[in-house]
Amino acid sequence: MKIAIIGTGYVGLVTGVCLAEIGHEVTCIDTNLEKVDQLKKGISPIYEPGLEELMEKNRAAGRLEFTNNSIIGLKDQEVIYIAVGTPQSEDGAADLTYVFNAARNIGENITRNVVVVTKSTVPIGTNAKVRQLVMSNLQDNVCAEVVSNPEFLREGSAIHDSFNGDRIVIGTDNQEAGDIVEEINKPFGLPILRTSLHSAEMIKYASNAFLATKISFINEIANLSEKTNAHIEEVAKGIGMDSRIGNKFLNAGIGYGGSCFPKDTQALVKISEDCNHDFHLLKSVITINENQKTLLVRKAKERFGTLRGMKVALLGLAFKPDTDDMREAASISVAHELVEEGAEVIGYDPIAADNAKKVLPEEVLYADQIEEAIKQADVVFILTEWKEIVEKTLILSTLFMNEPIIFDGRNCYTNEDLYNLEVEYISVGRENLSKIRENRVAAVI
């Protein structure tokens, strides 16, 4: 099938690469000339293990190309995907400017009947507006039908998720258009759910809101576990063994960040307000998450009294491992609070440091190596559980710090990992593990 994709950001690129991999002829269009030039040279604008290799394989096979010219890109296409950004506007709503521009662009440039497939996360009712916009901008005597096909991939494992996801949702009020999109997706071999347009749009927001709720819930249980001497990993394991609850997304820590959970939860609150519905639960999820981001700063202040003049190494700056994405990363809130408290901040991230420099306070210094960050530090904060950070932090802190002290926002270590090491270790939702060790040692003596 001949397919165009409007918007070659993260989702557009991954969608294009995966559709080409299953045999379709794909043209990815983007208005950002610099991005298109990079892509034509085989350079992905996003860090994701394996993405560039798959992109190159399909470009070489002639199934994948990139352009910033939508007249050429949209000509003779049978199916056009919209994968442009839907960022958060000031009032919390999804900003649909890019989606509506893409819809107008489609209307102006299509030369045959098309199916327009929306991958972007959009509020309920948006796809109907997309169809109206396409139809009211047509230059030729052609027609367009719309299908909502929300995306559920995770950053850092997007290619894997596309071939191993739990479901593909195809929402449309036009049976024939839905059949075409179903046919396109069959080679992925995943369960396909057909729904109405509105239900598909709602499924995407409800999925992200539910996952965010799970995280805020486990974080509240973690905060309570600290006050009641329970151990959050044991608690999470115990509740997760109930198949009705499930064991995923129960990792307590310093909250969720990224390009989607924060903006999509805000957008769903705004969608609710617009229907005169007060979504109490989701508003609490957002508030809990905001508080959780700076939990380590509060713990450090409690431990030291003041952080003024202390050198704090922030290990891991991206919102999660295996990505260079800094959008809504906890490190932003943590670095701002630390600078306000008068601490000196040394940031380290294996991949995201360049992006971090654009969003962290200018007072933050950066280390090129994890060793360098830890050597300079009085205190270490773990913010992102990169493999390198988990493997090296504990041992390097004991080697290079006079009085090693680690505040771990991602619960990377167990009591066994700390065994025999002279390090003070403070994590989330667990009794101070180093204290447990001290008590055991005292008991033995």
Ligand SMILES: NC(=O)C1=CN([C@@H]2O[C@H](COP(=O)(O)OP(=O)(O)OC[C@H]3O[C@@H](n4cnc5c(N)ncnc54)[C@H](O)[C@@H]3O)[C@@H](O)[C@H]2O)C=CC1
């Ligand atoms: N990033 C993620 O992990 C996921 C994102 N989504 C949703 O997918 C959508 C896209 O997200 P990202 O890929 O992260 O966005 P992004 O911001 O990385 O990329 C959007 C791209 O669209 C381009 N663009 C904007 N208007 C255009 C136009 N009229 N014509 C051609 N190109 C245009 C921009 O230059 C940019 O390259 C959003 O609605 C997001 O909520 C859904 C699931 C996962």
Ligand SMILES: O=C(O)[C@H]1O[C@H](OP(=O)(O)OP(=O)(O)OC[C@H]2O[C@@H](n3ccc(=O)[nH]c3=O)[C@H](O)[C@@H]2O)[C@H](O)[C@@H](O)[C@@H]1O
């Ligand atoms: O709509 C989207 O953009 C995507 O948002 C998330 O994907 P992503 O943001 O890439 O990353 P996740 O792996 O879901 O992690 C999000 C945040 O939650 C945090 N998290 C995750 C899981 C957990 O148990 N605890 C926890 O704190 C992570 O550290 C991270 O900051 C969803 O998982 C995807 O299904 C969805 O398509």
